[in-house]
Amino acid sequence: MTIDLGYINQFGIDVAGNVQNIETLASSIISSMTIPAEAKCIDSIYLDFEIIGKKAIETRTYNWARLGELLFNLQDRYNKDPSINRVKVSWTKFAAENFTNFGKKRREQAVNLYNYGKELEKYYFLGIDELLYVFNLLMGKHRKDKEGLKKTAEMFEFSFNSPVDTDEDRRIFREKVDKICAYEKDFAEVKKTGADNELYYRCVSVGCVVNKKVISHIGSLASQAEKDAYMKESIANRDFKISNNESTTEYAQASPGLLCKLLDNTSGYRTKGLNEVKHLGLDIVTQAIRELVWLRKELRNM
Amino acid sequence: MQIKIYLSSFSFDILAEYRKMFKDAEINILLSYGTTSSDYYSMIEKNRGMINSLILDSGAFSLNNIEGSNGKPISIDGFIAYCKTFQERFDFIFNFDEDFHLDGFEKNYKNQKKIEAAGIKVVPVVHDYIEEEVAELDEYLKSYDLISLGFSKHKSDKQKLATAVHKIKQANKKVHLLGVSAYNRLKNLPVDYSDSSNWAQGQIFGFMYYWNAKNTPNDPQLTLRFKDFEPKKTESKEYLDGSPYFGEIMEYLKNELGISYQNLYGQNATFYRQLVNTHYFVKLQDRVREAHIANGFDVLYP
Numbered sequence: 001m002t003i004d005l006g007y008i009n010q011f012g013i014d015v016a017g018n019v020q021n022i023e024t025l026a027s028s029i030i031s032s033m034t035i036p037a038e039a040k041c042i043d044s045i046y047l048d049f050e051i052i053g054k055k056a057i058e059t060r061t062y063n064w065a066r067l068g069e070l071l072f073n074l075q076d077r078y079n080k081d082p083s084i085n086r087v088k089v090s091w092t093k094f095a096a097e098n099f100t101n102f103g104k105k106r107r108e109q110a111v112n113l114y115n116y117g118k119e120l121e122k123y124y125f126l127g128i129d130e131l132l133y134v135f136n137l138l139m140g141k142h143r144k145d146k147e148g149l150k151k152t153a154e155m156f157e158f159s160f161n162s163p164v165d166t167d168e169d170r171r172i173f174r175e176k177v178d179k180i181c182a183y184e185k186d187f188a189e190v191k192k193t194g195a196d197n198e199l200y201y202r203c204v205s206v207g208c209v210v211n212k213k214v215i216s217h218i219g220s221l222a223s224q225a226e227k228d229a230y231m232k233e234s235i236a237n238r239d240f241k242i243s244n245n246e247s248t249t250e251y252a253q254a255s256p257g258l259l260c261k262l263l264d265n266t267s268g269y270r271t272k273g274l275n276e277v278k279h280l281g282l283d284i285v286t287q288a289i290r291e292l293v294w295l296r297k298e299l300r301n302m
Numbered sequence: 303m304q305i306k307i308y309l310s311s312f313s314f315d316i317l318a319e320y321r322k323m324f325k326d327a328e329i330n331i332l333l334s335y336g337t338t339s340s341d342y343y344s345m346i347e348k349n350r351g352m353i354n355s356l357i358l359d360s361g362a363f364s365l366n367n368i369e370g371s372n373g374k375p376i377s378i379d380g381f382i383a384y385c386k387t388f389q390e391r392f393d394f395i396f397n398f399d400e401d402f403h404l405d406g407f408e409k410n411y412k413n414q415k416k417i418e419a420a421g422i423k424v425v426p427v428v429h430d431y432i433e434e435e436v437a438e439l440d441e442y443l444k445s446y447d448l449i450s451l452g453f454s455k456h457k458s459d460k461q462k463l464a465t466a467v468h469k470i471k472q473a474n475k476k477v478h479l480l481g482v483s484a485y486n487r488l489k490n491l492p493v494d495y496s497d498s499s500n501w502a503q504g505q506i507f508g509f510m511y512y513w514n515a516k517n518t519p520n521d522p523q524l525t526l527r528f529k530d531f532e533p534k535k536t537e538s539k540e541y542l543d544g545s546p547y548f549g550e551i552m553e554y555l556k557n558e559l560g561i562s563y564q565n566l567y568g569q570n571a572t573f574y575r576q577l578v579n580t581h582y583f584v585k586l587q588d589r590v591r592e593a594h595i596a597n598g599f600d601v602l603y604p
Contacts, residue, residue, distance in 0.1 A: 156379070157379070172377075175375065175377055175379075176379070179379070199387075201383070202383035202384070202386065202387055205377075205379050205380045205382075205383035205384075206335075206374075206380045206383055206384050207338075207374040207375060207380060232343070232347065232387060232388075233343040233347075235383070235384060235387045235388075236342045236343035236346050236347065236384075236387070236388065237338065237339065237340050237341075237342050237343050238335075238338040238342075238374050238384075239338060239340065239374075241340060281563060284563065284564060287564075
């Protein structure tokens with residue numbers, strides 16, 4: 001089979017040898033090749049892609065998708081081959097025996113990535129783990145609800161097809177991805193509480209973070225007006241806040257620290273000859289003495 | 303014209319207390335999307351009536367000067383979501399002017415258009431006051447009635463700042479000078495609006511403000527340090543304790559606000575110091591208005 005590596009050329013990295021290896025190995029994959037030989041061939045291609053990816057991280061997502069394509073075709077061939085007893089030798093077992101470099105988790109991720117379609121080159125900076133997390137969250141959830149996906153994307157002004165060329169574009173794209181993930185993660189639970197969709201979107205947009213307590217609190221509010229008011233309050237304060245009357249903390253109105261401060265300061269005036277005693281004011285000192293006399297009496301009685 | 307000086311990033315407890323003390327005081331507040339606070343909702347929705355004029359900043363200054371806002375990322379999408387929820391509560395809202403450079407117009411203008419496309423009216427923020435790189439002021443003058451002068455390397459140059467302010471006023475437009483509240487800078491500039499966070503910063507950095515026109519008429523804004531907190535940013539070398547005006551300052555605090563020396567250093571020192579500074583800036587608004595009338599700005603720019 002042929003493999004298009006034109007995308008890699010634009011980065012001007014010295015990987016001509018690896019590109020050539022991949023192209024040669026890929027073109028050797030023909031129908032007459034045995035399935036184990038094809039697996040070994042892909043395992044070698046994986047090593048060359050690793051070198052390319054290390055030299056230019058921008059190529060990684062694309063590389064993963066190409067490996068996914070090769071693996072997908074191999075697995076398809078494996079599943080359709082009538083000579084293989086798949087009960088005796090499952091794909092899992094076959095793969096474990098024939099891939100020494102290309103690990104199980106990465107193989108699965110590469111196939112998943114490939115299955116999400118092409119045009120993934122621009123999203124290299126997310127890394128395969130995060131990219132798949134986003135895809136799984138969005139497309140997994142909206143597989144049967146294309147309108148829902150469209151609506152969410154519109155709400156966040158988000159598109160996987162928007163150009164992401166500069167560092168600034170990447171920062172913005174990443175922020176949007178984070179926001180969408182935060183929104184989608186708890187969407188179903190929040191919706192069940194009766195919270196308004198648009199206000200929930202705004203809460204997420206301004207940085208409010210949902211948790212179980214918040215969901216349960218919204219659910220406990222009786223009317224829609226109360227729910228809306230709570231969401232608006234959260235937007236204004238950019239945080240979900242739940243008043244907890246059970247554990248109110250009472251703050252001490254006096255502390256030994258203040259007395260120690262007084263001792264430190266007074267000692268400073270006395271021993272270091274600081275010329276500032278007059279600014280304390282006689283009336284305040286007199287009052288302080290009165291309070292201290294009372295305090296001494298109280299402590300002696302204890 | 304009657305200047306409004308907005309107190310930025312205000313807190314509700316100070317607002318409530320100050321309003322209790324001065325029922326008719328004109329309190330104008332600027333909230334920032336970049337500064338998250340648990341009492342914003344109180345001011346935006348529940349107690350909007352306590353505030354004379356309320357405006358919203360995008361948090362672009364926080365974006366450029368500190369690491370986010372209490373850990374909450376600042377993004378244009380979040381800002382739009384915030385504005386959509388509360389825009390009718392604000393008298394005006396500033397653009398998301400994320401690029402403070404002289405040539406930042408393109409990015410900021412795109413943001414302006416994006417926010418406007420979402421149905422939100424925003425005030426443009428100019429960073430190149432004198433067309434050194436971009437004639438942004440001319441551009442905005444074509445379509446906006448209110449223009450703000452934001453962070454700029456031109457800002458500290460009195461001549462350049464005055465040129466920009468006069469250009470806006472001569473075009474019969476209004477001008478907001480962002481982040482300036484020094485009396486000597488405001489009195490000779492026909493600005494319609496300005497704002498300051500010094501009411502709170504003064505406390506954070508350990509300062510209090512006192513109108514000292516009686517003793518130093520040419521430099522009436524006296525800043526005094528407190529002894530229990532040594533600020534890194536030394537705006538003033540003079541302490542309250544030890545000030546030649548100590549007696550009259552204490553008299554003023556007692557008569558105007560019922561605040562004692564003990565209050566300033568006691569358990570609720572932060573609260574009382576913020577009240578002192580709030581009062582100073584509310585009064586400063588009247589003083590700058592008087593100076594503007596004396597300069598004939600009310601006739602020149604009715």
